Each structure stands twice: as structure tokens, then as C-alpha cells.
Amino acid sequence: MEKPNSEHRNGEVLLPLFETRRAEGRIIYRTFATSVFVGILLIWMYRASNVPKLGEEGRLGWIGLFGAELWFGFYWVLTQATRWNRVHRSTFKDRLSQRHENELPKVDIFVCTANHEIEPPMMVINTVLSVMAYDYPPEKLAVYLQDDGGSNLTFYALLEASRFCQHWIPFCKKFNVEPRSPAAYFASCSWDAIIKDEEFASVQKLYEEMENRVTTAVKLGRIPENTSLKHKGFTQWNSSSTRRDHDTILQILIDGRDPNAKDIVGCTLPTLVYLAREKRPQHPHNFKAGAMNALIRVSSEISNGPLILNVDCDMYSNNSGSVRDAFCFFMDEEKGHEIAYVQFPQNFENITKNDVYSSSLRVAFEVEFQGLDGYEGPMYIGTGCFHRRDTLCGREFSKEYRIQGSRESVRKNTKESADELEARVKDLASCAYEHNTEWGKKMGLRYGCPVEDLITGLSILFTGWKSIYYNPTRKAFLGIAPMSLDQMLLQHKRWSEGNFQIFLSRFNPAWYGLGRISPGLQMALCTYLLRAPNSLAMIFYSVVPSLYLLRGISLFPQVSSPWILPFAYVIIAKYGYSLAEFLWSGGTVLGWWNDQRIWLYKKTTSYLFAFVDTILGLVGFSETSFIVTNKMSDPDASQRYEKEMMEFRTSSPMFTVLATLAMINLISLVWVAKRVVTDVGAGVFETMALQIVLCGVLVMINVPLYSALFFRKDTGKMPSSITAKSVFTGISKPLSTQSNLYLYIYIDRIYEKAQLRFYQLLSQIIKDENSVEYEGDTIHFSFVVIKSEGSWHYAPDGVDLVVKGPSGEQLEDFRDKTSEKSEFMARQKGVHQFCFINKSPYHETIDFDVHEAHFSYYDQHAKDEHFNPLLEQISKLEEALYNIQFEQHWLEAQTDSQAIVNEGMSRRVLHKALWESAALIGASVLQVYLLRRLFERKLGTSRV
Numbered sequence: 039m040e041k042p043n044s045e046h047r048n049g050e051v052l053l054p055l056f057e058t059r060r061a062e063g064r065i066i067y068r069t070f071a072t073s074v075f076v077g078i079l080l081i082w083m084y085r086a087s088n089v090p091k092l093g094e095e096g097r098l099g100w101i102g103l104f105g106a107e108l109w110f111g112f113y114w115v116l117t118q119a120t121r122w123n124r125v126h127r128s129t130f131k132d133r134l135s136q137r138h139e140n141e142l143p144k145v146d147i148f149v150c151t152a153n154h155e156i157e158p159p160m161m162v163i164n165t166v167l168s169v170m171a172y173d174y175p176p177e178k179l180a181v182y183l184q185d186d187g188g189s190n191l192t193f194y195a196l197l198e199a200s201r202f203c204q205h206w207i208p209f210c211k212k213f214n215v216e217p218r219s220p221a222a223y224f225a226s227c228s229w230d231a232i233i234k235d236e237e238f239a240s241v242q243k244l245y246e247e248m249e250n251r252v253t254t255a256v257k258l259g260r261i262p263e264n265t266s267l268k269h270k271g272f273t274q275w276n277s278s279s280t281r282r283d284h285d286t287i288l289q290i291l292i293d294g295r296d297p298n299a300k301d302i303v304g305c306t307l308p309t310l311v312y313l314a315r316e317k318r319p320q321h322p323h324n325f326k327a328g329a330m331n332a333l334i335r336v337s338s339e340i341s342n343g344p345l346i347l348n349v350d351c352d353m354y355s356n357n358s359g360s361v362r363d364a365f366c367f368f369m370d371e372e373k374g375h376e377i378a379y380v381q382f383p384q385n386f387e388n389i390t391k392n393d394v395y396s397s398s399l400r401v402a403f404e405v406e407f408q409g410l411d412g413y414e415g416p417m418y419i420g421t422g423c424f425h426r427r428d429t430l431c432g433r434e435f436s437k438e439y440r441i442q443g444s445r446e447s448v449r450k451n452t453k454e455s456a457d458e459l460e461a462r463v464k465d466l467a468s469c470a471y472e473h474n475t476e477w478g479k480k481m482g483l484r485y486g487c488p489v490e491d492l493i494t495g496l497s498i499l500f501t502g503w504k505s506i507y508y509n510p511t512r513k514a515f516l517g518i519a520p521m522s523l524d525q526m527l528l529q530h531k532r533w534s535e536g537n538f539q540i541f542l543s544r545f546n547p548a549w550y551g552l553g554r555i556s557p558g559l560q561m562a563l564c565t566y567l568l569r570a571p572n573s574l575a576m577i578f579y580s581v582v583p584s585l586y587l588l589r590g591i592s593l594f595p596q597v598s599s600p601w602i603l604p605f606a607y608v609i610i611a612k613y614g615y616s617l618a619e620f621l622w623s624g625g626t627v628l629g630w631w632n633d634q635r636i637w638l639y640k641k642t643t644s645y646l647f648a649f650v651d652t653i654l655g656l657v658g659f660s661e662t663s664f665i666v667t668n669k670m671s672d673p674d675a676s677q678r679y680e681k682e683m684m685e686f687r688t689s690s691p692m693f694t695v696l697a698t699l700a701m702i703n704l705i706s707l708v709w710v711a712k713r714v715v716t717d718v719g720a721g722v723f724e725t726m727a728l729q730i731v732l733c734g735v736l737v738m739i740n741v742p743l744y745s746a747l748f749f750r751k752d753t754g755k756m757p758s759s760i761t762a763k764s765v766f767t768g769i770s771k772p773l774s775t776q777s778n779l780y781l782y783i784y785i786d787r788i789y790e791k792a793q794l795r796f797y798q799l800l801s802q803i804i805k806d807e808n809s810v811e812y813e814g815d816t817i818h819f820s821f822v823v824i825k826s827e828g829s830w831h832y833a834p835d836g837v838d839l840v841v842k843g844p845s846g847e848q849l850e851d852f853r854d855k856t857s858e859k860s861e862f863m864a865r866q867k868g869v870h871q872f873c874f875i876n877k878s879p880y881h882e883t884i885d886f887d888v889h890e891a892h893f894s895y896y897d898q899h900a901k902d903e904h905f906n907p908l909l910e911q912i913s914k915l916e917e918a919l920y921n922i923q924f925e926q927h928w929l930e931a932q933t934d935s936q937a938i939v940n941e942g943m944s945r946r947v948l949h950k951a952l953w954e955s956a957a958l959i960g961a962s963v964l965q966v967y968l969l970r971r972l973f974e975r976k977l978g979t980s981r982v
């Protein structure tokens with residue numbers, strides 16, 4: 039089977055270092071796919087030949103559906119490229135060490151972190167420790183932590199890690215520990231092992247002590263004084279450094295050249311470096327791409343490894359052999375020189391059994407990437423990827439190129455002390471360094487795109503390099519997948535937006551790739567780049583057939599018509615296959631069902647917002663941004679995540695869209711059910727079967743959403759304002775009194791205390807004594823930080839808000855918020871304190887809105903038992919309406935805030951806000967329409 043490589047050395051025959059096998063069952067798959075394609079063609083034929091004539095009912099809907107089906111069919115064809123030609127890789131690490139053990143190249147490992155609040159320092163150093171402990175000669179490893187949060191807490195944690203690793207690395211190597219992230223390892227160990235083994239217990243104790251120190255520091259928000267005095271690194275933070283404004287901070291914590299840098303058994307330690315590149319508010323920092331480029335330059339002067347591994351801060355190494363695995367590809371005598379990067383899958387540690395948010399990306403990594411690999415062009419996905427330094431720096435492919443092993447990378451100046459080296463190299467991470475250079479354009483990671491990884495990978499492939507996808511049985515990296523629906527949708531919005539931008543850019547694989555990459559790869563890449571436009575077809579498909587159901591117009595073939603067959607076949611074949619694929623990728627049936635729901639949600643929200651934003655971006659309104667995914671969740675939410683309950687909680691405009699779509703389908707289905715039961719009976723089925731099935735499936739898939747809207751009581755339920763918007767808009771007018779106040783409060787900084795407290799008394803607002811008659815009223819309030827002084831200061835800093843009741847008890851406490859909306863129960867009459875704390879040095883203007891919700895009806899008639907249930911309903915309705923008004927004002931305030939922010943800046947946010955408001959209004963109008971219809975019918979029937 040194995041062909042020896044053509045190359046010989048010292049006369050011996052060299053076996054390859056890796057093997058590529060074609061996936062099995064390809065003929066069967068191709069036959070199957072062809073049959074589905076025939077089905078699709080028939081559907082298209084049916085649509086084209088049966089368009090209702092001008093003036094006939096349902097013409098528009100028909101044409102729209104035809105468009106959507108054309109799109110889906112076309113997109114399905116594209117996705118075939120990721121399944122047509124799949125391959126598996128495997129490596130031979132023993133051969134690598136036999137042949138190359140002494141000339142293994144150096145590797146520089148980059149870990150990026152951006153915010154110590156949502157990427158806790160303990161998590162970050164666990165990742166760092168896991169990659170420091172790779173099964174690889176330590177003198178050839180250098181680990182860099184790039185901290186875009188510029189936090190001395192993260193630095194403190196890394197300093198702790200630099201000490202703990204002296205125990206951890208030898209421990210890992212002695213006992214062949216897996217995984218080498220201490221947290222993950224200790225969590226996976228049984229108590230027996232812990233008690234039995236002394237060495238184990240002592241390392242674990244050290245770890246726990248360290249964890250204790252670090253988490254305490256993080257909780258307190260400061261470093262213990264004795265520590266900060268001891269290490270010179272801390273002097274680089276001064277009172278004026280902030281996350282967005284500070285000098286380069288570079289600290290070589292372990293200097294691999296230093297003969298004293300040894301672990302407790304006397305082995306050399308890998309180099310360990312902390313870098314926080316310079317940040318200035320007036321300089322765009324280009325997010326992760328900027329961070330990586332600073333790392334590339336700084337590391338080139340410190341260790342200059344010819345290979346670079348880059349991981350996100352949550353992606354710890356779960357397999358200590360990965361570096362060697364990657365090198366089996368790069369150092370393969372026959373093919374190695376063509377390979378620019380080796381990408382491992384993104385796997386996650388926190389996936390529950392049925393994966394409610396479908397974050398495991400199972401099918402992508404168990405199926406599709408093998409397809410991309412078959413065309414030698416898997417994408418670079420930002421983490422878990424080994425690159426050649428040269429290619430990352432813009433070197434184009436040439437046949438003569440060979441990796442030179444460690445020989446190339448020696449650039450040692452042992453005379454220079456670590457301090458001198460730091461001082462010399464620091465400049466490479468400064469803001470000004472990249473001015474008038476090719477960095478971000480032709481060198482390093484590319485700027486200006488929310489998916490810097492993808493665009494960088496593509497531009498490498500376009501110059502003729504190949505890439506490899508390697509998915510070992512023991513997962514190479516494990517990270518944290520988003521744990522709430524809004525985080526997940528936001529992440530996919532970023533991805534699909536970036537992808538679509540690439541599609542519309544010069545680097546579109548469809549034309550720029552012509553002749554540069556294979557046609558199969560061109561198609562496969564387009565499936566990822568074209569996700570955003572999917573939204574339009576999907577929304578159409580999930581709304582229009584249901585609306586036509588309400589109107590009684592059929593848009594699909596009748597049950598007795600043969601045309602129903604292609605529809606049935608394509609649906610069953612597509613979804614049957616998708617289920618099978620999901621199961622053999624390791625998923626469960628319920629997991630697949632959840633996956634379908636998530637697809638629907640992504641397509642109707644993330645992709646829609648991404649699509650609109652990309653288009654706005656084209657006309658100059660939108661700007662690239664990178665919202666870092668939160669890697670923490672509060673204990674409450676974590677519990678629900680474990681129980682696989684969807685987390686709604688925040689009021690995101692995306693949820694409004696979801697709730698509206700779900701309500702449309704529910705109402706349509708209820709209406710049709712009623713029709714079947716009352717008048718027309720089975721006739722409806724004959725003409726509408728597919729439409730009813732479609733609507734029914736959509737309702738079934740939305741069950742968790744309905745329950746979050748109407749039944750759940752926990753804090754993860756849909757915020758009541760969303761419930762209100764999606765159900766009650768426009769039915770009646772509020773009956774109760776209300777008191778609103780719009781305050782523009784200037785909060786200044788008091789210099790002695792660096793904080794100013796501003797008390798807003800609730801009594802001022804509710805001057806009219808009568809309106810506080812009832813104890814137990816709900817007080818709604820919201821605020822938006824509108825403006826900060828200084829033209830560059832475009833992202834307003836947050837403020838804190840503490841709300842206290844009349845007897846001084848704390849009711850609410852918000853930290854660092856730029857906007858917030860909440861409510862509490864006023865248990866006592868009296869003066870409530872709203873205390874804003876502004877910690878930034880700038881004036882902040884705050885739009886503050888408070889009202890007290892009190893429903894007269896409910897109280898007046900509460901004792902009237904007969905009316906009780908009804909009145910209760912009415913008062914609930916009122917409350918819902920209140921929320922809407924409140925929400926509207928909140929939205930307005932946010933729009934205002936964004937408008938002001940935009941003066942002198944791009945108009946992007948304003949337009950986004952307008953767009954979001956438009957979506958809301960659109961959704962509301964639709965609901966009103968639907969409900970009107972529903973009630974008309976209801977009235978109609980009850981009159982009979």
C-alpha cells in the first residue's frame with residue numbers, strides 16, 4: 039500500500055510521514071446526490087410551468103417561492119463540493135522522530151486574549167500551560183501571550199504560571215499526563231488517584247494555591263502589593279493606562295537562553311513572553327489581526343521559530359502530540375514543501391449531550407473540512423493552526439522552497455540581556471510601526487475583515503500554497519463554545535458577515551480563484567461565503583407559505599398530483615441524509631433536531647443582519663468590528679445550559695425577529711387547525727398538505743421558543759418586552775397613569791475621589807403623591823450613555839448604577855454598562871436613590887428613563903371575583919404595552935446615542951439602529967395584521 043517517497047537519503051528508502059486516504063462510499067454518495075439533483079430540477083420545472091397568471095391569487099408568493107427554491111437548489115449544489123471528494127489524513131510520528139529528532143524546527147506559539155472580564159485569566163493561563171507542556175523539546179518552544187485587554191491581572195496570572203510551570207511540565211512529562219491543561223486534567227481525575235499519589239497531590243495543591251491567588255486578585259480587581267513590588271513588570275502599568283490607551287508592555291517571563299531557566303528536575307523551560315501591544319485611541323488596532331501581526335514581529339526578534347501555532351485563549355491543547363503531528367506534514371520529504379498551514383478542527387469542551395446551540399460544528403469538522411481537504415484547501419479558522427512564518431509574512435509559493443529546520447532560525451545574541459532585548463524589540467509592537475508598510479495588506483494577517491483568519495488563509499492559497507486539515511482521534515484543542523443564544527447568534531453574525539464581505543471583495547474565490555485553485559475548492563469555499571444571502575430565501579420560505587395558509591391559497595402541488603413526488607423525495611432525501619450524517623459525526627437525534635432549529639435561527643437572524651450590514655458597509659455606512667465572545671456565564675445560566683434550556687434573557691432585536699416568525703407560524707397553524715375542525719375538513723389537506731406540514735414543522739421546531747415566551751418563569755426566559763412586542767402590539771391603549779422623565783445628566787469626575795456620585799431621587803419624578811399609593815409597584819428604568827467628550831472617544835465608557843430603596847437596601851447594581859434596562863419592585867414608599875458612578879475621566883451624558891407601572895383597573899376590581907380572571911388578563915396586557923412603550927423609548931435613546939456618537943464619525947451605527955428599528959416596526963405591523971385577521975375570524979365565528 040504505502041509507496042516509499044521518491045527521495046532518498048544516504049541510500050535508504052524514505053517512507054512518507056503522513057498518509058491520505060479517500061473516504062469510503064463515494065460512489066454511493068455521488069449516485070444519491072445526483073438523484074436529489076434530479077428532484078431539484080423537477081421542482082424547478084414544476085414552479086416554472088405553473089406560475090399563476092397575472093391577476094390570479096398567489097402569483098407573487100409563487101414567484102417568490104420559485105426564487106427561493108432556485109437559490110436553495112443552487113446552494114445545495116455548491117455544498118456538494120464539500121462532500122464529493124473527502125479525504126482522511128493520518129501521521130507517522132515515530133518516523134518523524136527517527137529521521138528528524140535532532141533537527142526539529144522551533145515553534146512559536148501565540149495565544150491571544152482580549153478582555154480579562156469575559157476571558158478569565160485562569161482560563162488563559164491554563165491554555166498557556168497546556169501548550170508549554172507539549173511533547174516537544176522545550177528549548178524549541180516559545181509561548182507568547184498577547185493581551186489586548188492590557189490587564190495587569192492577566193499579567194499577574196501569567197507570572198504565576200511561569201512559576202507553576204516549573205512543577206507542571208516535569209509532572210506532565212513524567213506521568214505522560216493528558217490533557218496538559220491543569221484545570222482540565224484535575225477535573226478529569228478521580229479522587230482515588232488524587233489521594234493515592236503523593237506527587238499528584240502536591241502538584242494539585244500548588245495549582246489550587248495559584249488558582250486561589252489569581253481568582254482572589256481578579257475578584258478584588260488588584261494585585262497583592264507585595265507581588266507587584268517584587269516584579270518589575272508591574273511598573274509598566276500606571277494610573278493613566280487603560281485598555282484602549284497604553285504603551286507597549288513586553289515582559290520576557292522565562293528567557294529560554296538563560297541557563298538558569300530550569301524546571302524543578304533541571305530541564306530547560308520553554309520561553310514565555312507577555313505582550314500587550316501599544317494601543318492608542320486614535321489608532322485603529324485591527325482586532326485580532328493586529329494582535330497577531332504584532333506577535334509575528336516581536337517573536338521574530340526573540341525566538342524566530344519558522345513555524346507558528348496560534349490558538350485562542352480558551353483553546354487549550356488536549357493532545358500533547360499535536361506539534362509533532364503538524365510537523366509530519368511540513369517535514370514530509372515529498373509533499374511538505376507545498377504546505378502553508380495545517381489546520382486542526384475547533385472542538386469544544388463545554389458541549390452538552392444534545393448541543394442546544396449546535397455549537398460543536400460537528401458536521402463541518404467531521405465531514406465538510408475533509409471535503410475541503412480533498413481539494414487541498416481547508417480554510418484557516420483562526421485557532422489551532424500551524425503556519426509557516428514565511429507564508430504568514432507574505433512569501434509566495436515556489437517549488438524550491440523547503441523548510442530548513444532549526445538551522446534557519448538561529449538568531450541568537452546571548453550577550454544581550456532579557457531587559458535589553460525587551461527594550462529593543464518593544465518598538466515592533468507600537469502603533470506607528472505599521473504606517474506605510476505592507477502589514478495587514480500583503481504581510482501578516484489581513485486587516486479590515488471580521489474574519490481575518492479566512493481572508494488570510496485564502497490569500498495564501500491563492501498564491502499557490504496548499505493547506506492540510508488534520509483531525510486526530512484524540513482532539514487536539516478544546517475551547518469554549520458560546521453558552522447563550524444571543525452570543526451564538528452574534529458570533530455567527532460576525533462570521534457570516536465577514537464571509538460575505540470576502541465574497542463581494544476582490545478575493546472572491548469564484549473569479550479571483552479561477553486558475554489559482556481547483557474548481558471544487560472554489561465551489562466549496564463559496565458555500566461558506568454565501569451564508570448571509572441564504573437569509574432572504576429562508577425568511578421568505580418560513581413566512582410566506584404560512585401567510586398564504588391564512589389566506590387559503592395553495593402554493594404547493596396537491597396531494598394527488600404527481601408533482602408532489604419530487605418535493606417529497608427532495609425533502610426526505612435531504613433531511614434523511616442530513617440526519618444520518620449528523621449521527622455518524624457523533625451526534626444524537628435530538629441534537630440533530632436542535633441543529634435544525636439553530637440553522638433556522640441563524641438563517642433568519644444572524645445571516646439577515648450580516649447581509650444587511652454588509653450591504654450597508656458597501657455603501658459606506660458600516661464598519662468592521664469584532665465583538666469578543668463571552669466565555670463565562672453566571673451560575674444560574676450555567677445550570678440551564680447544562681439542562682439544555684435555551685437562554686433568551688437579553689432583549690436582542692434578533693429575538694424579536696425570531697419571536698415574530700414563530701408567532702406567525704403558530705397563528706397560521708392554529709387557524710388552519712380550526713378550519714379543518716370546523717368547516718372545510720379534509721379538503722384543506724388535499725390542497726394545502728405541504729404548506730400545513732411546513733408550518734407544522736416550523737411550529738414544532740419553535741416549541742422551546744414558545745415556552746420561553748409564555749411559560750417559563752426562570753431568568754433565562756424571553757424578556758417580557760419581547761413577548762409583548764411579538765404578541766400584543768397595537769391591540770389596545772394603555773389605561774393607566776404613567777410618569778415618565780427624560781433626564782440629561784452630566785456626570786463629572788471629582789478629581790480627589792476619581793468618582794462622582796449622582797443621586798437622582800425617585801420622589802422628584804413621582805411628585806404627585808397619589809401615584810405612589812400602592813406598595814409593590816414595579817419601577818421600570820433604563821439608561822443609555824449618550825455622549826462622551828472628546829471626538830476620538832467613540833465608544834462610550836460604561837457607568838455603574840446602584841439603586842437603593844428608602845431604607846438604604848440595595849435593589850440593583852450594574853457595573854460598567856453603556857445601556858441597561860431593568861425593573862424592580864418598590865416594596866416601600868419613599869425616596870429611592872439612583873446612584874450613577876462615572877469612572878472614566880470624561881463627561882458622560884446619560885439618557886435616563888424611569889416610570890412606575892401601576893394598573894388602576896386591577897386594583898379597583900381586584901375583589902370582584904367574577905371579573906377577576908379577565909381583569910388580570912387585561913392588566914397583564916397593559917403591562918405588556920407599558921413595556922413596549924418603555925422599550926420604544928429605550929430604543930429611541932439608543933438611536934439618539936448612536937446618532938451622537940456618529941457625528942464626525944461614520945454613520946454606521948445610526949443606520950444599524952435605524953435598520954433594527956425598522957425590523958422591529960416591520961415585525962410589529964405584521965403582528966397587528968395577523969392578529970386582526972385572527973380576531974376578525976374569531977368574531978366572525980362566534981357571531982354565528
Ligand SMILES: O=c1ccn([C@@H]2O[C@H](COP(=O)(O)OP(=O)(O)O[C@H]3O[C@H](CO)[C@@H](O)[C@H](O)[C@H]3O)[C@@H](O)[C@H]2O)c(=O)[nH]1
Pocket residue numbers: 150151152153157186324325326329349350351352384419420421488489490491529532533664665666667668
Ligand atoms: O480585538 C481582539 C478581539 C479578539 N481577540 C482574540 O481573538 C480570539 C477569538 O475571539 P472570540 O471572541 O473567541 O471569537 P470566536 O468567534 O470564537 O473566534 C473565531 O473566529 C474569529 C474570527 O471571527 C477568529 O479570529 C478566531 O480565531 C476563531 O476562533 C480570542 O482569543 C480573543 O481574545 C483579540 O486578541 N483581539
Ligand SMILES: [Mn+2]
Pocket residue numbers: 350352517518667
Ligand atoms: Mn472563541
